[in-house]
Amino acid sequence: ITENILVSVQLINRLNTDLAKARLLELRHVFNEALSYKENIEREMTTLQVEMDEIKKEYVPLINSEQERRTYEALLGERKEYVQLMQTMFAVSRSGDGEQAREVLGGRSLELFNSSSKTLAELIALKNQQSADEVAMAKSVYDRALIVLMVSGVLSILLAIAAAVWIIRSIQRPLRSAMDVADKVAEGNLTAHIQVHSKDELGMLLSSLQRMQ
Numbered sequence: 001i002t003e004n005i006l007v008s009v010q011l012i013n014r015l016n017t018d019l020a021k022a023r024l025l026e027l028r029h030v031f032n033e034a035l036s037y038k039e040n041i042e043r044e045m046t047t048l049q050v051e052m053d054e055i056k057k058e059y060v061p062l063i064n065s066e067q068e069r070r071t072y073e074a075l076l077g078e079r080k081e082y083v084q085l086m087q088t089m090f091a092v093s094r095s096g097d098g099e100q101a102r103e104v105l106g107g108r109s110l111e112l113f114n115s116s117s118k119t120l121a122e123l124i125a126l127k128n129q130q131s132a133d134e135v136a137m138a139k140s141v142y143d144r145a146l147i148v149l150m151v152s153g154v155l156s157i158l159l160a161i162a163a164a165v166w167i168i169r170s171i172q173r174p175l176r177s178a179m180d181v182a183d184k185v186a187e188g189n190l191t192a193h194i195q196v197h198s199k200d201e202l203g204m205l206l207s208s209l210q211r212m213q
Helices: 003-030 037-062 065-095 096-107 108-186 199-212
Strands: none
Touching: 003 037, 003 096, 003 108, 037 065, 065 096, 065 108, 096 108, 108 199
16 A cells, blocks of 8 residues: 555545534534624634645645546535535624524535535545555565566576586496496406596596506
């Protein structure tokens, strides 16, 4: 799982939490009649909006698919309309028309809030799928690497066996020849033909036997 996906999911969860906080602030604004209280709510909302904007800025560079980009743009459209309705609701609520403010809050505003929450859930689902795809890809790469290592290991063993057989045979042939000549010399037969093909220890031994003839 890449750092991109983990950070993206964290940012989406933070944004989802802030949207819920914003909704609660709106409810408090509508259901409280004190003007000073409403002003405090609006200041809190301004701070919260700044925080959400920062989260969006961090999230945008982490988008890594066209589907994710389209989904995020849909979220931006929903949030833009939602914020406009929120400003309208605040103005109506400040004017003292609580009933009208509640109608705004419970109508299209509620639809957009639910739609935004659904879109955020879709973004999380996309990131989870990307994570699953990367895990599957990593497993595939691991499996291929494991197969390559196993094949390489088998080939190395076969090459080692072949080299060992070749070395043993290269030693056995001249050694047997030397033993045969030595047996014939020991029997008094000095006419045995001795061929010397190397200059190693066995070659030196055969040369010595050759000189004894």
